[in-house]
Amino acid sequence: MGKERLRSLKISISGIRGIVGEALTPELLANFAMAFGTYMNGGSIVVGSDTRVSGEMVRYAVLSGLIATGCEVIDIGICPVPTIQIMVEELQADGGVAITASHNPKEWNALKFIGNEGTFLNACQGEELLNIYHQGGFIKAPYTEYKGVIAHPSAAEIHINKILALDYIRPEIIKGRKFTVALDTCNGAGATITPQLLERLGCEVVSIHDQPNGLFPHDPEPIPENLGDLCELVRSSGADAGFAQDADADRLAVVSERGEAIGEDYTLALAAKFILEKKGRGPVVANLSTSRVVEDVARSLGEKIVYAKIGEINVVEAMKRTEATIGGEGNGGVILPDVHYGRDSLVGIALILQLLAESQKSISQIAASLPRYHIVKRKVDCPSSKIFPILKEIREKYAKERLNLIDGVRIDREDSWIHIRPSNTEPVMRIVAEAKTEEEASRLCDNITEDMNEILSPQ
Amino acid sequence: MKPFKISASGVRGVIGGALTPDLLIRFAQSFGTYLESGRVVVGRDTRPTGPMLHYAVLAGLISTGCEIIDLGICPTPSIQLMVEHLGADGGISITAGHNDASWNALELIREDGIHLNPFQGQEVLDIYHQGEFIRAPWNRLGKVREESGAVDLHIHKILEGIGGEAIRERRFKVAIDPCNGTGGLVDRSLLEALGCEVVAINDEPRGFPPHDPELIPRNLLQLSSLVRASGADVGFAQDLDADRLAIVDETGRPAGEENTLALLCEYTLRKHPGANIVTNLSTTRAIEDIAGRYGGSALRTKVGKEYIAEYTKNFGAALGGEGSGGIVVPQVHYAEDSFAAIPLMLQFMAETGAKVSELVSSLPKYTMIKEKVPCPPERIYRILSEIREMYSEENVDMTDGVKVDFGDSWLHVRASNTEPIIRVIVESKDEGRAETLCRRTLKQIHFLLTE
Numbered sequence: 001m002g003k004e005r006l007r008s009l010k011i012s013i014s015g016i017r018g019i020v021g022e023a024l025t026p027e028l029l030a031n032f033a034m035a036f037g038t039y040m041n042g043g044s045i046v047v048g049s050d051t052r053v054s055g056e057m058v059r060y061a062v063l064s065g066l067i068a069t070g071c072e073v074i075d076i077g078i079c080p081v082p083t084i085q086i087m088v089e090e091l092q093a094d095g096g097v098a099i100t101a102s103h104n105p106k107e108w109n110a111l112k113f114i115g116n117e118g119t120f121l122n123a124c125q126g127e128e129l130l131n132i133y134h135q136g137g138f139i140k141a142p143y144t145e146y147k148g149v150i151a152h153p154s155a156a157e158i159h160i161n162k163i164l165a166l167d168y169i170r171p172e173i174i175k176g177r178k179f180t181v182a183l184d185t186c187n188g189a190g191a192t193i194t195p196q197l198l199e200r201l202g203c204e205v206v207s208i209h210d211q212p213n214g215l216f217p218h219d220p221e222p223i224p225e226n227l228g229d230l231c232e233l234v235r236s237s238g239a240d241a242g243f244a245q246d247a248d249a250d251r252l253a254v255v256s257e258r259g260e261a262i263g264e265d266y267t268l269a270l271a272a273k274f275i276l277e278k279k280g281r282g283p284v285v286a287n288l289s290t291s292r293v294v295e296d297v298a299r300s301l302g303e304k305i306v307y308a309k310i311g312e313i314n315v316v317e318a319m320k321r322t323e324a325t326i327g328g329e330g331n332g333g334v335i336l337p338d339v340h341y342g343r344d345s346l347v348g349i350a351l352i353l354q355l356l357a358e359s360q361k362s363i364s365q366i367a368a369s370l371p372r373y374h375i376v377k378r379k380v381d382c383p384s385s386k387i388f389p390i391l392k393e394i395r396e397k398y399a400k401e402r403l404n405l406i407d408g409v410r411i412d413r414e415d416s417w418i419h420i421r422p423s424n425t426e427p428v429m430r431i432v433a434e435a436k437t438e439e440e441a442s443r444l445c446d447n448i449t450e451d452m453n454e455i456l457s458p459q
Numbered sequence: 460m461k462p463f464k465i466s467a468s469g470v471r472g473v474i475g476g477a478l479t480p481d482l483l484i485r486f487a488q489s490f491g492t493y494l495e496s497g498r499v500v501v502g503r504d505t506r507p508t509g510p511m512l513h514y515a516v517l518a519g520l521i522s523t524g525c526e527i528i529d530l531g532i533c534p535t536p537s538i539q540l541m542v543e544h545l546g547a548d549g550g551i552s553i554t555a556g557h558n559d560a561s562w563n564a565l566e567l568i569r570e571d572g573i574h575l576n577p578f579q580g581q582e583v584l585d586i587y588h589q590g591e592f593i594r595a596p597w598n599r600l601g602k603v604r605e606e607s608g609a610v611d612l613h614i615h616k617i618l619e620g621i622g623g624e625a626i627r628e629r630r631f632k633v634a635i636d637p638c639n640g641t642g643g644l645v646d647r648s649l650l651e652a653l654g655c656e657v658v659a660i661n662d663e664p665r666g667f668p669p670h671d672p673e674l675i676p677r678n679l680l681q682l683s684s685l686v687r688a689s690g691a692d693v694g695f696a697q698d699l700d701a702d703r704l705a706i707v708d709e710t711g712r713p714a715g716e717e718n719t720l721a722l723l724c725e726y727t728l729r730k731h732p733g734a735n736i737v738t739n740l741s742t743t744r745a746i747e748d749i750a751g752r753y754g755g756s757a758l759r760t761k762v763g764k765e766y767i768a769e770y771t772k773n774f775g776a777a778l779g780g781e782g783s784g785g786i787v788v789p790q791v792h793y794a795e796d797s798f799a800a801i802p803l804m805l806q807f808m809a810e811t812g813a814k815v816s817e818l819v820s821s822l823p824k825y826t827m828i829k830e831k832v833p834c835p836p837e838r839i840y841r842i843l844s845e846i847r848e849m850y851s852e853e854n855v856d857m858t859d860g861v862k863v864d865f866g867d868s869w870l871h872v873r874a875s876n877t878e879p880i881i882r883v884i885v886e887s888k889d890e891g892r893a894e895t896l897c898r899r900t901l902k903q904i905h906f907l908l909t910e
Contacts, residue, residue, distance in 0.1 A: 020596065020597040021600075022594065022596075027488075029518070030480035030481055030484055030515060034480065053598060053600060056517075056602075061480070061514070064514035065480045067514070068480050106597060107596065140474075140479065143473075143506075143508045146474070148507075
């Protein structure tokens with residue numbers, strides 16, 4: 001029990017995450033919200049949540065904590081994480097709190113913290129927040145400094161309008177194609193806003209798992225093995241495209257008109273292809289575990305790829321630094337600075353539909369025109385004490401190869417690569433390998449796993 | 460350290476001090492655990508700090524798997540009524556009653572709509588201190604249902620219990636000052652249903668209280684002016700959660716907070732001679748005098764509203780109440796309820812045809828002086844025992860602090876249930892005697908404090 005209980009809570013620079021009914025208690029959440037209110041010195045804070053059943057409890061704890069530190073709270077209710085980020089920027093708020101455990105199973109919940117630019121706190125800011133939390137000297141506002149909670153009901157509309165205002169998104173062209181779009185929002189935060197966007201784009205929407213009730217019908221991670229229902233729906237409805245979102249609607253996966261999940265890595269590749277053809281004027285940024293297809297797309301259109309550490313904020317900061325055109329992650333996260341510096345599945349949908357409308361090709365045709373890679377992802381249990389010895393051994397073993405060491409070890413080869421890094425959220429090593437065939441990618445993973453095991457249990 | 464008190468009566472404190480979301484959540488979890496994840500009715504008064512406590516309470520109750528009926532801003536007696544009406548297992552009223560806007564508190568209500576008695580309160584406190592709460596998993600968390608019918612139900616219950624034909628015929632003009640508290644949600648509808656014309660001040664049920672909500676004469680100046688300017692027959696003032704009532708006569712003169720109970724006691728005993736009246740040890744002796752006139756008797760409890768309703772119920776009393784203006788009208792329900800007291804007073808006026816000033820002047824005349832002395836909690840019991848020693852030759856009642864009966868006058872010294880202060884109350888038929896007794900006692904306490 002002790003060990004289980006320990007693992008049901010993670011307090012880190014990325015926020016607080018845990019299992020409801022175990023370690024993630026309302027008092028802990030209220031204290032963390034007070035730490036954030038103290039960090040923000042009682043400013044205005046936008047609060048929103050995904051559809052999880054525990055969202056209401058978590059939200060009340062957060063509101064109580066924020067009010068007690070003298071914050072003014074703008075409550076936008078159930079909405080995608082990117083909507084919260086956009087509203088922080090739009091309302092010129094001092095910060096935001098997103099109540100979501102994104103792709104984690106339904107018994108989990110979490111708080112993620114957003115700064116005044118509408119982007120997640122970076123590592124230094126997260127560290128400062130943690131220090132306040134651990135120190136515990138929170139602001140306790142006197143009654144004269146109490147401010148109210150304001151409900152803001154039109155956040156979704158503001159978000160959609162911002163996407164439709166992009167000069168390269170042409171609703172009349174998309175409308176002309178009369179697309180049928182199949183949608184699986186996993187009963188998550190995209191359930192309400194996504195059909196609204198699609199209707200504004202003149203699409204006929206057929207949907208599955210479209211109730212914002214947090215009862216996830218499948219694992220909310222938008223990877224092919226979880227998209228069986230959507231693939232079936234595309235085939236039965238004859239849809240032109242299928243889209244799947246995770247529970248907080250920051251990540252997007254695409255299903256072709258043939259009912260095949262093209263792989264979440266191809267979401268960013270398609271979005272990048274569209275935008276670079278339109279207006280290439282800055283590199284593409286991706287995290288180190290992103291498929292090389294994104295790099296290939298960037299190069300073929302005359303742009304560089306810049307790799308960043310895992311974590312949305314790390315990609316965002318690299319994008320700002322390099323004035324990137326687009327960025328994101330291989331897990332289906334698309335970041336378009338013209339809308340906002342944050343992963344946004346709705347942006348991904350709009351870009352891909354515009355690509356489809358203008359290219360007069362089907363998704364499977366466009367996907368087939370891109371290099372085909374196979375990616376294999378694994379996680380291997382690893383005691384914390386062994387993380388650094390393992391990384392050191394691997395670094396030394398492969399010292400003669402092309403290495404990137406900004407986040408674990410990534411080894412790049414002619415047409416394959418392998419990335420090993422410690423997880424930020426679990427006591428595991430994450431291993432991702434990509435190659436031209438699945439067998440080759442698996443073999444690469446096996447090799448690194450063997451390297452690891454040799455260090456973990458030397459003969 | 461800011462004033463703060465956690466006790467069997469609930470948790471209460473000044474905002475910005477120890478009354479944090481963390482503590483409130485744990486207290487709500489203690490109550491949810493005590494109720495074994497039952498059905499709980501929640502409401503709050505109008506003070507602007509209310510949402511912080513409200514959200515903390517909801518989070519705590521949801522996490523223990525309670526089914527919550529949220530009444531939003533709602534008078535305490537309406538919450539009490541709803542607990543009973545909905546067959547709930549308990550209730551939480553978020554209010555610091557008559558305390559000023561810097562305070563807030565949680566009051567705990569049990570399944571019959573009465574506040575927890577001290578033994579029950581102690582059980583909740585034991586759970587709080589032990590810190591082991593029910594932690595519902597994600598799929599058994601509590602749900603919150605909003606309910607807006609409490610006020611209508613309450614008015615219906617009052618009209619059903621009291622009737623009001625006699626009142627309607629008189630078409631009284633009534634001035635009200637609910638102090639921007641929850642009384643503003645009910646007063647006008649209730650009075651209009653009784654055929655009264657209403658003139659109101661501070662009847663927006665939101666925002667900061669326009670004056671100190673304690674119902675003492677200096678806080679009733681606005682209402683007095685309103686009564687005079689409008690030519691009203693009577694004026695009523697309430698505290699923020701509307702359990703207490705003060706009365707102003709047709710000349711704009713406050714009847715005195717002790718006299719709310721005295722007036723209604725007189726009326727009740729005229730109707731029901733020989734009945735029992737429940738009140739506390741600090742309330743005017745006029746209650747015994749009035750009861751004596753009609754062959755009834757007064758039963759005295761410790762101070763605290765949790766005692767009044769329960770004793771009124773258990774002794775089958777015809778009326779219960781406190782000198783502070785909280786009145787229990789059994790025909791409506793067992794709770795201190797200003798809304799139930801208002802029609803009783805109007806009925807008294809209607810049936811006698813007398814002016815309020817005439818009814819007040821027919822009451823036994825006493826001078827009461829109430830004082831309070833800030834006192835560090837660790838000194839309180841020593842001071843009480845010194846006072847007891849001092850009067851060891853007299854007739855001393857130690858049910859609640861020290862009450863000394865001198866025959867023609869009495870003295871009550873006790874620790875407040877809610878604040879770190881000692882309360883001194885003296886009463887005498889003779890004004891000079893009351894002043895001397897009070898001055899002498901205060902001097903003794905100050906001496907003991909500086910010792």
